[in-house]
Every structure is written in C-alpha cells, then in structure tokens.
Amino acid sequence: xxxxxxxxxxxxxxxxxAIGPSAGMRVGSGALAQNDTIIAxxxxxxxxxxxxxxVDPINSAYMPRSGDLIVATVAEVRNNLWFMNIxxxxxxxxxxxLAPWKVEFGAARQHMGIGDVVLARVQxxxxxxxxxxxxxxxxxxxxxxxxVHSVPITHIERLRGEGNATIQRLRDACDCRIxxxxxxxxxxxxxxxxxxxxxxxxxLVHTSGHKKSFEADLSALENNxxxxxxx
Amino acid sequence: MVELxxxxxxQELARLAEDDLRLDGRGRWDGRDVDLQIDCLxxxxxxxxxxxxKTIVYAGVKFEIRTPWPDRPSQGSLMCGAExxxxxxxxxxxxxxxxxxxxxxxxxxxxxxxxxxxDMESLCIVPGEKVWGVxxxxxxxxxxxxxxxxxxxxxxxxLRTAVVPAERFDVGEDYTLKVNGTxxxxxxxxxxxxxxxxxxxxxELGGDERIHITLGDEGHLHSLQKGxxxxxxxxxxxxxxxxxxxxxxELRKLVATQEGN
Amino acid sequence: MGxxxxxKLLRDDGLRLDGRKLDEMRxxxxxxxxxPAADGSAMVTHGLNVAVAAVYGPMxxxxxxxxxxxxxxxxxxYNMAPFSTSDRIRPGFNRRSREISxxxxxxxxxxxxxxxxxxxxxxxxxxxxAAEAGTRCAGITAASVALADAGIPMRDLLVGVASGKVxxxxxxxxxxxxxxxxxxxxxxxxxxxxxxxxFLQMDGDLSPxxxxxxxxxxxxxxxxxxxxxxxxxxxxxxxxEN
Numbered sequence: 105x106x107x108x109x110x111x112x113x114x115x116x117x118x119x120x121x122a123i124g125p126s127a128g129m130r131v132g133s134g135a136l137a138q139n140d141t142i143i144a145x146x147x148x149x150x151x152x153x154x155x156x157x158x159v160d161p162i163n164s165a166y167m168p169r170s171g172d173l174i175v176a177t178v179a180e181v182r183n184n185l186w187f188m189n190i191x192x193x194x195x196x197x198x199x200x201x202l203a204p205w206k207v208e209f210g211a212a213r214q215h216m217g218i219g220d221v222v223l224a225r226v227q228x229x230x231x232x233x234x235x236x237x238x239x240x241x242x243x244x245x246x247x248x249x250x251x252v253h254s255v256p257i258t259h260i261e262r263l264r265g266e267g268n269a270t271i272q273r274l275r276d277a278c279d280c281r282i283x284x285x286x287x288x289x290x291x292x293x294x295x296x297x298x299x300x301x302x303x304x305x306x307x308l309v310h311t312s313g314h315k316k317s318f319e320a321d322l323s324a325l326e327n328n329x330x331x332x333x334x335x
Numbered sequence: 336m337v338e339l340x341x342x343x344x345x346q347e348l349a350r351l352a353e354d355d356l357r358l359d360g361r362g363r364w365d366g367r368d369v370d371l372q373i374d375c376l377x378x379x380x381x382x383x384x385x386x387x388x389k390t391i392v393y394a395g396v397k398f399e400i401r402t403p404w405p406d407r408p409s410q411g412s413l414m415c416g417a418e419x420x421x422x423x424x425x426x427x428x429x430x431x432x433x434x435x436x437x438x439x440x441x442x443x444x445x446x447x448x449x450x451x452x453x454d455m456e457s458l459c460i461v462p463g464e465k466v467w468g469v470x471x472x473x474x475x476x477x478x479x480x481x482x483x484x485x486x487x488x489x490x491x492x493x494l495r496t497a498v499v500p501a502e503r504f505d506v507g508e509d510y511t512l513k514v515n516g517t518x519x520x521x522x523x524x525x526x527x528x529x530x531x532x533x534x535x536x537x538x539e540l541g542g543d544e545r546i547h548i549t550l551g552d553e554g555h556l557h558s559l560q561k562g563x564x565x566x567x568x569x570x571x572x573x574x575x576x577x578x579x580x581x582x583x584x585e586l587r588k589l590v591a592t593q594e595g596n
Numbered sequence: 597m598g599x600x601x602x603x604k605l606l607r608d609d610g611l612r613l614d615g616r617k618l619d620e621m622r623x624x625x626x627x628x629x630x631x632p633a634a635d636g637s638a639m640v641t642h643g644l645n646v647a648v649a650a651v652y653g654p655m656x657x658x659x660x661x662x663x664x665x666x667x668x669x670x671x672x673x674y675n676m677a678p679f680s681t682s683d684r685i686r687p688g689f690n691r692r693s694r695e696i697s698x699x700x701x702x703x704x705x706x707x708x709x710x711x712x713x714x715x716x717x718x719x720x721x722x723x724x725x726a727a728e729a730g731t732r733c734a735g736i737t738a739a740s741v742a743l744a745d746a747g748i749p750m751r752d753l754l755v756g757v758a759s760g761k762v763x764x765x766x767x768x769x770x771x772x773x774x775x776x777x778x779x780x781x782x783x784x785x786x787x788x789x790x791x792x793x794x795f796l797q798m799d800g801d802l803s804p805x806x807x808x809x810x811x812x813x814x815x816x817x818x819x820x821x822x823x824x825x826x827x828x829x830x831x832x833x834x835x836x837e838n
Contacts, residue, residue: 116830116833118744118753118825118826118829118830119707119744119749119750119751119752119753120707120750120751120752120753120787120788120789120790121789121826122789134749136751138751138790143751143752143789145709145749145750145751146744146747146748146749146750147744147745147747147829147833148747161747162747162833163635163636163745163746163747164747165635165653165654165746165747177339177341179339189339193653193654193655193656193713193716194656194715194716195656217342218339219339219340219341219342219345220342221341221342221343231714232665232714232715233713233714233715233716247343249343249346250343250347251343251344251347252341252343252344258747296350296351296354296356299347300356300360303358314833376646376679376680376725376726377644377646377726377728378644378679378680378681378682378726378727378728379679379680379726382679389632389633391630391631391632393677393725395677395678395679395680396679397678397679397683397684399683399684416678416687418687420675420721420723421652421673421719421721422631422634422648422650422673422675422721422723423633423650424633425633425634425652425655425719429673431688432687470678470684472677472678472679472684472687474677474678474679474723474725476631476648476650476723477631477632477633477634478633479632479633503682536633
C-alpha cells in the first residue's frame with residue numbers, strides 16, 4: 105500500500121520462482137540473479153523501485169541493525185553486563201558502560217534483573233551477529249509498567265502506518281502510550297481497558313495486517329474503543 | 336530450555352486478577368473452544384485430534400499381543416504415553432523423553448486406568464498365553480497452553496473409537512473395544528494469585544503451580560496431580576473441584592456428540 | 597525392497613492395484629502455516645501419508661561445537677509417531693530416522709541460503725502421523741514449505757518424490773504394497789525451478805534405462821507437486837496486498 109506500487113499489479117512469489125530478466129536491473133533483498141534471470145529467494149511480494157527488483161517477505165525473523173529502537177528482556181546478568189533477549193537469533197549484550205546509570209562492577213543486578221523489560225537501541229552489530237545494545241539516549245530506560253505484545257516483523261510498517269498515522273490512531277483510541285520496537289515487540293501502557301483494547305488491535309495486525317480488509321477491520325474495532333465510551 | 340518470564344507479564348497478570356480479568360478476555364472459569372475430531376489417523380486403531388486455541392494434539396491407539404504377567408494370567412494391559420516433542424514449541428529440546436513428557440503421559444494414564452473404563456479381563460485372548468496390550472500414544476504438535484486437558488481428551492476419545500485388530504493378528508474377527516465411561520481431565524493454573532481454568536500459553540508462562548483433576552462419569556476422582564512450584568489451600572481446591580465437575584461433564588458431552596456423528 | 601514375489605502388483609489391464617497408471621502419482625494436498633507456535637509450518641498428505649513440519653529459527657546454535665562461523669546449520673529431526681504404522685513404533689530415534697534426518701538436513705542446506713545466518717541454527721521438525729510408503733519424500737516437501745512459510749531465504753523449494761519398479765516395470769510413487777513387494781525404490785529431492793537434485797537414495801535393482809525412466813517420472817511428479825506447494829503458500833496469504 106505504501107510501497108510506491110500505486111496500482112501496479114502485485115505479485116506473490118515463492119523461493120526459486122523467476123521474477124524477470126536480470127539485464128539492466130539491480131537485485132535487491134529477497135532475490136538473486138541466476139544466469140540471466142532474477143529469482144525470488146523468499147515468499148513475498150515483488151517490488152520494483154528505481155530499477156531495483158526485490159521481494160518484500162511475508163514473514164521474517166528480526167535481524168538487528170545498528171540504530172534500531174527495540175524492546176528487550178534481560179535474560180542473564182553478569183558482574184559488568186546484561187544479556188538481553190531481543191527476539192532475534194542472537195542475544196544482545198548491554199555493557200555496564202552503556203547503561204543509563206553509574207554502575208559499579210558487580211552491582212549490575214541491583215539495577216536490572218532477569219525478566220526486566222527495557223527500551224534500548226542497537227549500538228553495533230558485527231558480521232558474526234554479535235549485538236551490542238545501549239541504553240544511553242533520550243527515552244531509553246527500564247520499563248516498569250505496562251505490557252509487551254508481539255507483531256510480525258513484516259507488519260511493523262502496517263502497525264505504524266504512513267507517517268505514523270495508524271499507530272497514532274491506536275494511541276488516541278485507547279488513550280495508551282505505545283512504543284513499537286523494530287524487533288516486533290510493542291510496549292503499551294495505560295489503564296486496563298486501554299491495554300485490553302490495544303491487545304485486540306495488535307492481534308488484528310497479527311492476523312490480518314497483510315489483508316485488504318485490515319483498514320475496515322481496524323475502523324470497526326475503533327468504534328469499540330474505550331474512548332468511544334461504549335466498550 | 337527454560338523460558339524467560341518477563342516481569343511485566345507477571346505484573347499485568349496480577350493486575351488483571353484484581354479485576355477478575357484474563358489476558359484473552361475469558362472469564363476465570365471459561366475454557367477455550369474445543370475442536371474434537373475422531374478417527375482421523377489412517378494407521379491407528381483408534382484416533383483423535385484435539386484443537387484448543389493454539390494447542391494441537393493427536394492421540395493414536397495401537398494393539399499388540401503379549402504374554403500376560405504370571406500373577407495376572409487373564410488380564411491384558413493398558414499403557415498411555417505422551418511426547419512433548421520439539422515440533423510443539425521452541426522451548427522443547429530434542430532428546431529422550433523429558434520429565435515433563437513423562438509426567439504428562441502418566442497423569443493421563445492414571446486418569447484412564449483408574450477410572451476402570453477398560454476391563455483388563457476383556458483383553459484376554461488365551462489365559463496365561465495371549466492377551467492384548469493396548470497402547471495410547473499422544474503426540475503434542477503445538478503447545479499453546481494446557482496440553483494436559485488436550486492430551487487427556489484426545490486419549491480417551493481415541494480409545495473410545497478403537498477397533499481391536501484381531502483379524503490382522505489371526506485371533507478372530509475385529510471388534511470395537513469396549514470402553515465403559517469417559518474419564519475427563521480439567522486443569523487449573525494459578526495466574527495472578529488465583530486459579531483459572533484452561534490456562535493459555537501466556538498464562539502458563541507468567542503463572543505458578545497447576546492442578547489436574549480427572550473425573551469419571553459419576554463425578555468420582557480418578558487422578559489428581561499438583562505440578563510446579565507453589566502451594567494451595569483446601570478452600571481453593573474445593574472451589575476448582577466444583578468447576579471441574581461442570582467442565583468435565585461439558586467435555587464428556589462433546590465426546591458423545593462426536594461419537595454420535 | 598521385499599524383492600521378487602508372488603504378489604501381483606499390476607492388473608491385467610496394465611493399471612496398478614489401486615487403479616493408477618504407471619506414471620500417475622497419488623493425490624497430494626498441502627496446507628501451510630498450520631502450527632501456531634512455530635515460525636513456519638506445513639502439513640502434507642501424499643496418498644495416505646501425513647507429514648507435518650515445523651521450523652524454528654534462525655536461533656543461536658547450541659551446543660557451541662555445532663556452530664559454523666560462516667553459515668547456519670540446519671538441524672532436522674524426522675520422526676515417525678508411534679501410531680503412524682500398522683505395527684507400533686517404539687518412541688525415540690532409531691538408525692533409520694537418524695539417517696533420513698541427516699541426509700534431509702544436508703539436502704535442505706543445499707537450497708537454504710545458509711550463509712546469511714552465521715553461527716545460527718534452523719530447527720526443522722518433521723513428524724510423520726501416518727505412513728503408507730514415501731514418508732521421507734512427504735517430509736521433505738513439508739519441510740521446504742515450512743521453511744518458505746517461516747521466511748527463510750532459499751534458492752528454490754525442494755520437492756520430495758519417488759519412483760520405483762514393480763514386476764519389472766518402472767512406476768511413479770510407490771504405495772505400501774508396491775514398496776513392500778516391489779523391486780526398487782528411488783526417492784529424490786528435486787529443485788523444481790533449477791532442475792537440480794539435492795536428495796538421492798535408492799535401493800533395489802534398476803538397469804540404467806530403468807533409472808532414467810524413473811528419474812523422468814520423478815521430474816514430472818516434482819513439477820506437479822511444486823504447483824501444489826506454491827498454491828499452498830499463496831493461499832495462506834490470500835487477500836493479501838501488503
């Protein structure tokens with residue numbers, strides 16, 4: 105919808121399927137050139153943009169990139185660092201020096217324990233998938249209340265909407281604070297009714313974020329939002 | 336693999352419990368919709384599939400001919416086993432059956448065995464020489480919470496459809512296994528400080544101990560099990576015992592309805 | 597193979613016992629995304645075979661010694677449910693399932709772009725719920741649909757098919773009787789778009805000509821099954837537009 109396709113026919117391809125000739129085209133993600141043909145490597149929608157052919161996958165694991173804002177959970181605490189579950193193949197590492205507090209060696213546990221949820225940024229990812237996180241930065245902090253939900257990585261854009269319009273609609277409808285992590289974890293905070301409604305809205309992204317009916321379904325849900333008073 | 340329990344999940348469950356609410360909007364004693372199919376596996380002598388929310392379980396019954404135990408020359412045998420295989424969830428790892436799998440299989444086994452729904456004498460072919468061994472194997476394909484009830488239901492439903500393959504073993508004509516009763520399990524987990532029926536995956540993750548109750552047709556107890564860390568009071572048990580009666584008779588009706596079709 | 601027997605497997609009219617033509621496969625149905633807890637999944641029914649596959653990952657490879665610094669490893673478990681065959685199978689890994697798991701993993705590693713995920717592991721769980729000859733092929737087909745469903749990048753799908761020989765005649769897709777009393781079985785895993793072969797086993801007795809014909813049948817069937825796989829994956833996202 106927001107992929108610059110505007111009316112162009114959308115094509116769903118499966119791995120190995122020929123997309124078109126490779127002559128004069130650049131090969132983007134989700135595709136590769138084999139002999140004279142560009143083939144899909146993932147299940148998804150074909151995208152032509154500025155002479156580049158790529159496939160927007162329908163499903164994807166979270167692969168961290170430096171700068172990503174994520175919602176992470178403490179998985180392990182050492183004397184001078186935390187290991188975080190970031191919903192990706194590998195854990196992220198938060199060293200004491202990148203925590204938002206002055207931490208003495210050995211005192212990491214006093215600031216955050218196993219199971220604690222934080223808002224962090226990916227500082228660095230190396231070739232071997234070693235992920236370093238930071239909590240130094242505006243708004244990065246331990247999340248002491250609210251609840252955490254999941255959305256498929258490939259539906260994050262759908263949840264945000266163009267210019268964050270959709271996510272703002274959700275915030276308004278349930279009167280909750282909502283932060284969408286690039287790792288598919290969504291933090292919601294507000295009163296119980298608001299969180300319950302947000303949960304339904306996020307489930308909707310899960311089940312029909314890829315469907316044409318999404319807009320209509322979301323509008324229907326909005327009519328039942330706590331702020332409309334008839335929930 | 337030990338799953339990580341997010342602090343916020345436990346907090347949220349506790350807060351919901353204060354208002355007597357659940358994450359998925361169910362009432363405290365409401366179960367998820369149950370889809371039961373019987374006779375759905377081609378090579379099993381009896382089979383059933385149960386879908387409860389995101390939980391999917393298959394059970395299959397097989398027979399073998401064996402020599403009876405010397406002290407019980409005219410009795411056959413019944414065995415029920417369950418496997419929480421790594422297909423069912425990322426938390427399950429490959430390897431020999433885990434203590435959880437063994438517990439699951441044995442709790443289901445006790446409920447069926449102790450209800451007396453199978454007359455072991457009826458499994459005798461030639462006293463002292465040949466008896467039927469009945470084996471119920473339960474395969475958990477997807478763990479979306481409360482696999483115990485799903486396994487218990489699949490096992491008894493499969494058993495009730497079983498046909499003894501006498502012809503294949505050259506000991507007479509095939510006949511339907513006689514099963515007298517429908518023992519049903521109801522499971523409760525402490526979530527946010529109080530018990531709920533039929534916990535979901537998230538409720539199990541952020542919850543505490545669990546109690547499994549298997550009731551026979553007459554409402555008698557046939558198997559009880561308390562699992563995981565935690566304690567409960569007699570008053571709490573009395574409360575869930577009441578609920579178990581209702582839920583078990585509803586599920587028993589579901590089995591009967593499927594058999595009627 | 598059971599070897600030459602007195603069991604008649606072809607009818608006088610030249611058709612097979614179940615009425616199929618020599619180069620006709622059993623009906624195949626595929627459904628993607630059937631297991632809510634998995635990252636990707638599929639169920640394949642091929643004749644009376646029922647194979648379910650789940651994919652988890654990519655995830656960090658454990659134990660560390662199985663990690664590869666330059667690529668992901670694919671960890672396959674092929675398992676037959678105790679009730680999947682006419683005689684109950686004792687639960688647990690046996691030599692047969694270990695071998696099939698190993699060669700299936702290597703076949704899948706030949707189509708998955710494993711170099712995208714160094715040090716990680718992709719878990720593929722194949723469960724056979726009902727067996728009627730040809731479970732490893734149904735398992736391969738299910739596994740590759742589940743991998744695509746999980747969004748794992750691959751150069752192609754992988755289709756499992758088998759041909760064999762009964763009463764000195766090459767036939768496509770052996771059923772249980774043909775497998776038990778036939779003379780040869782040639783299960784393969786075919787990349788339908790490139791025409792390459794990633795999985796190959798064979799037992800029995802085939803002349804070079806018979807091998808060629810069996811392989812020809814396999815490629816023909818792979819093309820048919822590939823269409824069903826593509827349809828299953830597309831159906832899962834019906835109504836989609838992104």
